Amino acid sequence: MKMISFAEFGGPEVLRLVDAEEPHAGPGQVRVAVRAAGVNPVDWRLREGQVLGAHPIELPAGVGLDAAGVVDEVGEGVGGVEVGDFVFGEGASTYAEFAVLSAWARMPAGLTFEEAAGYPSVVETAVRVLREVGVEAGQTLLVSGASGGVGTAVLQIARVRGIRVIGTAGVVNQDYLRSLGAVATTYGEGWVERVRDLGRVDAALDLAGSGVLGELVELTGDPAKVISIADLDAPEFGVRFSGVAGSVPEALAEAVDLISRGTLRIPVEKSYPLADAAAAHVDSQAGHTRGRRVVVV
Template sequence: MKKVSFAEFGGPDVLQLIDAEEPAAGPGQIRIAVRAAGVNPVDWRLREGQVLGAHPLELPAGVGLDAAGVVDQVGDGVEDVEVGDSVFGEGAGTYAEFAVLTAWARMPSGLTFEEAAGYPSVVETALRVIDEVGVLAGQTLLVSGASGGVGSAVLQIARERGITVIGTAGAANQDYLRSLGARTTTYGEGWVERVRQLGSVDAALDLAGSGVIRELVELTGDPQRVVSIADLDAPKFGVRFSGVAGSVPAALAEAAALISQGKLRIPVEKSYTLAEAAAAHIDSQAGHSRGRRVIVV
């Protein structure tokens, strides 16, 4: 099969499209014929060799954690899916023609493989950090870097839970954030005061890693009310860094339910081929996205 791999840590140029042996599903796992794979910031962070507290890598390594596709192999002990079922989920080395998943859910009807591939890690992360930051119904959550995949999910899940959201993003994404129910402002000079004008902040999430931890602590008044998924220096300010949690079936089930109920939708901003994986990483690292980037196999 074809898969994207890298033999050394580094920039996007270390990614190579290679011929590799097909993986096999072990006990409690399934293998899918991949139709699309999600592109996540964790993919390029791991490629760079960043230590994120999960997914230790041995080189050479594959790339990608999220995928959607058709089940073609079922491991021992798996009873909830059969060969031929369409699923989305989390595994390893998903930028490939075949991948093994360790957590999955059936794809909601009406969702394309391309769309489904953008949900797994994004929704798991969104659900996790909303719970970790401890924000409750009736309170206000500030989301820095709100227009990307995780931000898109956070805004919609928070709205469903009765949480008010203030989101920061670039000028081009203001209308998009408002469409998801957020109060919005741009980042850049004076952004802290602009946030204050939108309301008091009970908790905050840093999703972009743009060096705003000090300001988020200032706005919430308590470093324990701030969580970052993108700034490795967050602990220096007493702020929790929430890395990669791994496969969480319950999060996928909740995502499927929200999608089916029409309460969650994350648009696909751009698609790439396997051969364009380096370009996908370059674009992901540049930020300013609206929704998700995916690789179509």
């Protein structure tokens, strides 16, 4: 089969389209013929060797955690899914023609494979950080870098839970944030004052790693009320860095429920052929994404 792999840590240029042996489903797993794979910041952080403490890997290594595809092998002890089912979920080395998933759910009706591939990790992350930051219905959450995949999920899930959200993003994404139910404002000079003018902030999420943790602590008044998924310097500010996944099956179940009810939608900003995975990483690292990027197999 064809897959994306890297044999050394480095920039996007280390990614190669290679021939590899097909993986097979072990106990508690399914194998899918991949139709699309989600592009996540952790993919290029691992490629650069940034987060090996939380995600140890052995080179050469594949790339990708999220996928949507057609089940073609069912491992021992797995029930409720059959060969031919359309599923989306998390696994390993998903930028490939075949991948093994360790957590999955049936794709909700109406989703394309490209759309479905964009949900698993971002919904798990959104559910996790909302829980960890401890924000409740009736309170106000500030989301820094709100227009990307995780931000898109956070804003919609928070709205369903009765949480008011202030989101920061670039000028071109202000209407997008408002369409998701957020009070929108721009980042850049004077952004702290603009947020203060919008009211009290009870908790904050840093989703972009743009060097704003000090300001988020200032706005909330408590580093324990700030969570980052993008700034590795978070501990220096007394802020928790959230990088360990929670229950993926629970997050997928919540995603299926919200998608089916029409209260969660994560758009795909751009799709890339498998051979252009390096370009997907370049664009992902540049930021300013509205929704998700996916690799199509």
